[in-house]
Amino acid sequence: MQRLWPTPGEINDIAALVADEARPPWAARPWLLVNMITSLDGAIAIEGRSGGLGGPADAAVFAALRGIADVILVGAGTARTERYGPPRPSAATRRARQARGQAPAPRIAVVTRSLTLDLASPLFTEAEERPLVIAPAAADPARLAEVAAVAELVLTGGAEVDLTAALAQLRRGGVAVVTAEGGPILNANLAAADLIDEWALSVAPRLVGGDAARAVTGAPPVDHRYRLERLLEGDDILLSRWVRQR
Secondary structure, eight states, X not given: OOOOOSOGGGSSOHHHHHHTSOOOOOSSSOEEEXXXXXXXTOOOOBTTBXXXXXXXXXXXXXXXXXXXXXXXXXXXXXXXXXXXXOOOOOHHHHHHHHHTTOOSSOEEEEEOSSOOOOTTSHHHHSOSSOOEEEEETTSOHHXXXXXXXXXXXXXXXSSSOOHHHHHHHHHHTTOXXXXXXXXXXXXXXXXXXXXXXXXXXXXXXXXXXXXXXXXXXXXXXXXXXXXXXXXXXXXXXXEEEEEEOO
């Protein structure tokens, strides 16, 4: 087990540190990590958005975890709330990805049951490669056709999204690592299916109170055990990596 306690500023290259960590894909699906930030009391947002909780250290780890992903997985509600656009890796990240045999930038995959998506948003209109939209096979055919004009569809299940089947499709397409960025309902569904191999958690030095959601909301109870693999500190934020014990 690797435990590190310096500030990120004392590490020469956070991106290289994260890239060196083992994330072997499964035969049937990619390795899946969830990246979340919470307050000390477990809130995942301030005034509805997560950005107010972070700082430079969290941003560096966030970029590093995106940098090693083939696909960035996000729920449609989070994509709307956080105003998602296409990934824009730095030149250094692009070079490192290509050296590892990856595409220069990860693809975004949006999970949606209702297909309530703003297809004119930068997420779809400015992407280097068409985003993926993971949706139920029984969704409205006319709306599916509209989405297919700007995105690649991954259809699963009947009236609901089957995340296990969706990840299997991604693996067959060559995807090895998926970084999931919430929201809490998507996290809940991933947890219920025991698909979370790694939990990357940043804990901000803030007490928020109120009724902000937890990082996992709406799942049936689970008791999945994780082991601590990395712990950093920067800007008074704890930056941890937890790996599923299977």
